Amino acid sequence: MESAPLVRLAPVEEGAGVSIVAPASFARQDRIDDGVKGLQAAGFVPRFAENALARGPLFFAGTPEQRISDLHSAFADTEAHMIMALRGGYGSNYLLDRLDLELIRSHPKPFFAYSDLTGIQLHLLDKLGLPVFHGPMLAADFYLEDGVHLASFNAALAGEPYTVGAAEGLRSLRKGSASGTLYGGCLSIIVSLLGTAYEPQTEGKLLFLEDVGAKPYQIDRMLWQLRHAGKLDGVRGIVFGEMLDCASPGVGPELLEQAILSALEGIDVPVAFGLRSGHVSRQNVTLTFGVQAELEMGEETELRIFEPAVKKSENR
Template identity: 60%
Template sequence: MTSSCSNPSMVKPPRLQPGSRIAVIAPASSAKSERIELGMEALRKLGYEAVEGRHLRGRSPQYFSGTVQERLEDLHHAFGDASIAAIICSRGGYGSNYLLENIDLSLISKNPKPWFGYSDMTVLQNLLLDRTGLVSFHGPMVAADFCREDGVHRPSFDAAVAGGATSVGSAEGLRALRPGHASGTLYGGCLSMIVSALGTPFAAETEGKLLFLEDIGVKPYQVDRMLRQLILAGKLDGVSGIIFGEMLDCASPGADPDLLEAMILRVLDWFEGPIAIGLRSGHVSRDNVTLPFGIQAELKLSVDAGEDKPMLRFLEPAVRN
């Protein structure tokens, strides 16, 4: 079911309206019920109707929220149900790669909707963007972020679902590692997941992109290894700029606190575009920023009179009226 035209045109989903129904599904691992409840209540307080996927609270053997068929059923139902306006995953974990071969891309192409996730969801988001052109949202999940009082960066979330223009900068953690200016299609996700798809039919299509990469709990040498794998696979060729996330807990005990940043600059010493780090989207300590993957964006990293003034600006709405 995954066959589709290559390099499809961008497809923007419809914007959300007050009272829109949002399906909450778990394409990978199961989440704690209390965190699901808190997250769904937060969505209701924002004026939306939160609807549970049939297998949202499922727990199959080991670490999945359900069988492959059950998880596919919830994903397909959420896209196919005309009353559902958007989809937000409960959490990441592991397991989305089991769905890749049997996703009904035709169904999703006919029913484009905003859908939010990160971490393990990266492989699904990249697949849908690469094969159907569907803009997706690297942003807060129900049982990981909406369940926390400080879990969601509201300005970027609200702009994403309503079609507003926005930008993020130092207030959202963005810092310059190498100054410069770049533009392109915003794309990316969890570094570990992007690397895991290399050598498969579902490898990320990164050429011409403004690339966002983030992860959690990996040591600098492991980030080094993954970046080298991307380089050797040709996946950084043609990339206009690179933005790293907060990279939470990506340090080696007892090592120089600047080791990660120094390593990135060494490994990417050949890369001519601007490089930033620190943007809080995905695995973050607080205020998870929503990044619309698939739209045009520009990265400006300048040092003016010794003051770093980084900015990532979205050049178009991510949804249509």
Template identity: 50%
Template sequence: MTRTNGLVRPPALGRGARLAVVSPASTPKRELVERGLAELQALGYEVVLAPHALENGPLYYAGGLQDRVKDLHTAFADRKIDGIVCTRGGWGSAELLPHLDAELIRANPKAFIGYSDHTSIHSWLQNEANLTSFYAPMVAADFARDEGVDLKSWRHTFDGDSGWLLGAADGLRVLQPGAADGELRGGCISILAAGLGTQYAPVLRDCVLFLEDIGTKPYQWDRLLLHLRYAGRLEGVRGIVFGDMNQCVEPEEQEMLERAILHGLRGFEGPVAIGLRCGHVSAPNITLPLGVPVRLDLTDAVNPQIHFPEAAVRA
């Protein structure tokens, strides 16, 4: 197994790779899943829908707890499956964490792809299974949308490219200049904050932190950042990248949100960017490999960059 900065890299996902489609959280709409599956097949992937991926379980869950755990374990254990992609987020992934088999997953490293509620699984995979994972488009949420997926970053990531960049064309803007190197971590800030005080709290040492969310107002961003700071989770952070805030506030509130973020980060000396179109976006969704080394260079306001010097997957 090949490692990147301490974490295991899963195999690449080239044309013909077989993807298991799972729903660790909420039940997706069947028609959106079918549309997303067709798009993945058009891109050259084989797709296998997990038994409970469309199930209407208790409350809003895609099956019961053990059903969702079984689907995920089966996808990791099946040698014919090359990668795992989620249908949607919602709520429910955190329920799985005490029941996940780290030994099984470490023995079968594969790309786990999803965002939003699956932030908790990403943190668990990094901390417990020592595995790189991917904050990236989902079947019903993105592949089902017209131009819902940023194929350039998807291909750079899963083809195993190194030396690629994200920048101003991807929405990146400078809030606080500077440069930093570190391992990329993070995800949905409300899910990260919910893990504080538990054994599943995010580990954020020597990292560049990516944060995004949906429906989160300026005062809530301020509060969540204060929560992370009081919990000591920003002490090992070298730089921060915030996502596209168009799903959080209206354009006229953007300035207030940025001021709230900088207020919440007062005293933080590293570089800070905002606007990256990853996660909850209405534009093509960018793929971010988590657990890989990156360089965040915000020394030039016109040309901000996130540089990925190493491949996130192995050939």
């Protein structure tokens, strides 16, 4: 299946309104309060959706009807120039068959999220060509003093090319270079969508994969599943995230890297590791999925995002 052509979004200027939505789980109030302060300090104006602070039923931030209503309203809101998820958690899968694609197509704007929101983000990219901003969320990153990598966040919103490398944790596991459409997200969510109508279109992409709290054998198992589902066919290269808390107790971190290389044996593409985007310990890097990027592992290991997802601002 061919992906839709990439939509070029309007640039987001300092002082813009940000619709805060909670399509999955609810968040702690202290993190919400501190996240508001962090987003304001970055120069933006948070605007909470009607049900964004709902708690329940169960572990959800409202019913599916409330959550999808908020998401649709956020896209349609002319006072908000981008959308940001409160946090991930679990539950946005219940919204996939409720998405009003025509409404979203008519009101495209940046949507910042990761983790559980990977499914929605990649579905909108595949179906509508809506670029994915795999980056910080209000009560997951902006509440922390050092939670957001502002350079990549601002560059992605401004339509500027940007590069991340060793300073952002990136290093080589298997040397080489590759270029192509950057694509990916949370590994466990991608795997959970296999065999559904929302199966991500990973083939032929420069693939970014990250997760949190999964043991090396579980990462191996998910890569095995991707491989045998044909989702690693023709990939140009693979970049792994920081893989926070993905070590086995009492075993060194090298086991995870060995497991990754073992699982990818015979897939002759460059492999990088450690990029802090998604579930991270600090400074969450924004990655723009759907645009052209280049992975280079020579003297330095760098991921260059050279195609903008937004139109260049006339004021810049």
